[in-house]
Amino acid sequence: MTGMLSGGFRAALQTTTAARPHGGDGALLAVDDEPAITASIADQLHRRYHVLTAGSGEEALATLRSEKVSVILTDQRMPEMTGVDLLARVAEEVPDVTRLLVTGYSDIEAVIRAVNEGKVYYYLSKPWRPEVLEGLVRQAFEHNRLMEERRALVEELRQANTGLEAKVRERTAELVRSNKELEQFAYVVSHDLQEPLRMVSSYTQLLSRRYKGRLDANADEFIAYAVDGANRMQRLINDLLAYSRVGTGGKEFEPIDCMAVFDLALVNLRMAIQESGAVVEHHRLPIVMGDKLQFGQLLQNLIGNAIKYHGDEPPRVHVSAEQKGHEWVFSVRDNGIGIDPQYAERVFVIFQRLHTREEHAGTGIGLAICHKIVERHGGRIWVESQLGSGATFFFTIPIKS
Numbered sequence: 001m002t003g004m005l006s007g008g009f010r011a012a013l014q015t016t017t018a019a020r021p022h023g024g025d026g027a028l029l030a031v032d033d034e035p036a037i038t039a040s041i042a043d044q045l046h047r048r049y050h051v052l053t054a055g056s057g058e059e060a061l062a063t064l065r066s067e068k069v070s071v072i073l074t075d076q077r078m079p080e081m082t083g084v085d086l087l088a089r090v091a092e093e094v095p096d097v098t099r100l101l102v103t104g105y106s107d108i109e110a111v112i113r114a115v116n117e118g119k120v121y122y123y124l125s126k127p128w129r130p131e132v133l134e135g136l137v138r139q140a141f142e143h144n145r146l147m148e149e150r151r152a153l154v155e156e157l158r159q160a161n162t163g164l165e166a167k168v169r170e171r172t173a174e175l176v177r178s179n180k181e182l183e184q185f186a187y188v189v190s191h192d193l194q195e196p197l198r199m200v201s202s203y204t205q206l207l208s209r210r211y212k213g214r215l216d217a218n219a220d221e222f223i224a225y226a227v228d229g230a231n232r233m234q235r236l237i238n239d240l241l242a243y244s245r246v247g248t249g250g251k252e253f254e255p256i257d258c259m260a261v262f263d264l265a266l267v268n269l270r271m272a273i274q275e276s277g278a279v280v281e282h283h284r285l286p287i288v289m290g291d292k293l294q295f296g297q298l299l300q301n302l303i304g305n306a307i308k309y310h311g312d313e314p315p316r317v318h319v320s321a322e323q324k325g326h327e328w329v330f331s332v333r334d335n336g337i338g339i340d341p342q343y344a345e346r347v348f349v350i351f352q353r354l355h356t357r358e359e360h361a362g363t364g365i366g367l368a369i370c371h372k373i374v375e376r377h378g379g380r381i382w383v384e385s386q387l388g389s390g391a392t393f394f395f396t397i398p399i400k401s
Contacts, residue, residue, distance in 0.1 A: 052069065084111065211223070251294075285330075319333075334391055
């Protein structure tokens with residue numbers, strides 16, 4: 001009687017690929033309660049595979065615990081433990097073994113169910129032709145080899161990922177340390193430069209007051225340059241101190257009433273608002289978690305910039321906030337001179353200026369401070385603008401309980 005092979009193995013059996021010698025694989029374990037059948041299987045396959053035999057399910061499990069087995073081939077009908085039950089145990093205890101089942105037609109429904117549940121890789125119907133058995137076993141060993149390579153690759157990738165994560169953590173810690181050291185260095189240097197700079201500034205101003213007009217015109221010009229240079233250096237150092245304090249002098253986060261902070265920013269900007277004729281409007285602003293002093297500095301810098309860089313018309317500034325997902329998105333919109341989009345990122349870099357000191361005073365550090373404050377609060381900041389069409393600065397603050 002002709003044997004039957006399940007699934008799509010018929011085409012696979014037409015291949016002529018020779019099986020590798022058994023020395024490179026684990027063993028084939030043949031299980032049947034009739035010794036004549038296991039002996040026949042061993043006799044047929046021993047030239048290509050190392051064949052082990054067992055007469056019961058328990059004996060097969062004991063063999064699996066002590067021997068390296070790649071493929072198990074078991075009969076379905078055995079006393080005490082059926083083939084399906086045995087392979088279910090194998091799937092739990094030794095899942096890397098490829099599992100084959102030999103069955104008769106009366107057991108076919110239970111076998112198909114076991115295949116669908118993943119307990120059996122493939123089954124062979126009785127009786128079988130020798131070439132069918134050899135083809136199925138060859139395919140089972142190939143499947144086992146591919147799965148072993150896959151497991152090795154997954155493990156290799158897992159180890160590589162673990163190593164990469166460790167390197168990222170290490171690099172992140174180094175960057176945090178480096179940033180803290182740079183902030184501390186900037187603070188110390190700026191602080192230590194204050195005293196000698198005050199002395200230079202005092203004496204140059206004294207020279208200007210005492211000898212202005214008493215020397216030649218060149219001398220007056222040189223003294224004016226020295227006074228101006230000392231004053232600009234003083235402003236730079238003060239701004240550098242303010243920048244470094246964002247990281248080193250921050251306060252604990254607390255609930256902030258943004259309306260109250262906005263009102264205080266307008267009080268501090270009162271002179272600039274009056275001189276420019278600016279109109280500063282707002283929508284209702286929320287309560288957020290953050291550093292109150294730094295948040296006030298953030299709003300004041302953005303509103304102050306909007307007033308400072310106005311066009312021919314009096315400045316009009318609008319401040320609003322909108323909840324989007326798990327964050328508040330704030331915007332500060334103006335009708336000023338605008339920013340060329342190619343400089344949209346550069347404006348947040350420390351000491352980067354888009355205008356000369358003659359056009360607009362300042363050190364080019366205000367937006368860098370804004371960027372650092374927003375980053376400390378876990379948000380993002382960006383600008384959308386076209387030259388001559390005003391600008392809108394956006395920043396986000398995460399919503400925290």
